[in-house]
Amino acid sequence: MKFTKPKQFTKLEHKEIYWNANYCLECDCKLEIKVREFSLNVIGLPLCRKCQNWLNGLDGTTTDNALTLYFALKARKVKAELEKFDGFKKIDIAIPSVKINIEVDGKHHNTNTKQAFSDLQRTYHSFLKGYFTLRIPNSLLYDDEMTEKTADYITDMIKKKSK
Ligand SMILES: [Zn+2]
Incomplete structure (x- = not known):
């Protein structure tokens, strides 16, 4: 190794x-x-x-930004799972206990129509199964300060939903 x-x-x-x-x-x-x-x-x-x-x-498809957010959440004791397979595709970060799926999206999710529509379809299917999809743009994870703020915000959401 x-x-x-x-x-x-x-x-x-x-x-x-x-x-x-x-x-x-x-x-x-x-x-x-x-x-x-x-x-x-x-x-x-x-x-x-x-x-x-x-x-x-890991097979190399996990993006740097997804890993950064994942470990920032793990450091906050969030029970997150990386690259969880939902039967169709891998979810970047899943938090099954509160049924939240997090997708860390690069620019092409915003500028590529085909990609954007495919994202919408996935959100639809997850939603029907009771899962909320949270899309986090890469721009929130460029620097430490925003990454920490973002992780705090998501952790707060999860805590409130767990109650
Ligand atoms: Zn270990």
């Missing part, structure tokens, strides 16, 4: 929230000091060995 630091985490690696965590950001298990240090240095996030392998084994 060859570990390389994904570029999307270079802007996150100095975050105190990650450096101070002694648990795995993905599965919540307690981290040994050496595993934690290795993960922070190589990947930029505190992950156990199993979850380091999982992250490295």
Whole structure:
């Protein structure tokens, strides 16, 4: 297994929230000091060995921005799932407990009519199954401050819906 630091985490690696965590950001298990240090240095996030392998084994279709938002939500203890298959297509980030699907959309979702209509059809089918689709444009995830604000907002939505 060859570990390389994904570029999307270079802007996150100095975050105190990650450096101070002694648990795995993905599965919540307690981290040994050496595993934690290795993960922070190589990947930029505190992950156990199993979850380091999982992250490295993702098929490459997950966008940097989806990963950034996903881990920002995980750091907030949101029970999110990455790349969840709904029977038709993979949802970028699913939060099954509150039936919210999050799609992190690049520019083409806005400028490409075919893509936009296909998005609408997916929203329709998810809605009929009781799922709300939240579309987050990439522009909310360009810098740290907006990413944190966005993650806080979504976390707040989920908390209010869980009540
Ligand atoms: Zn883990």
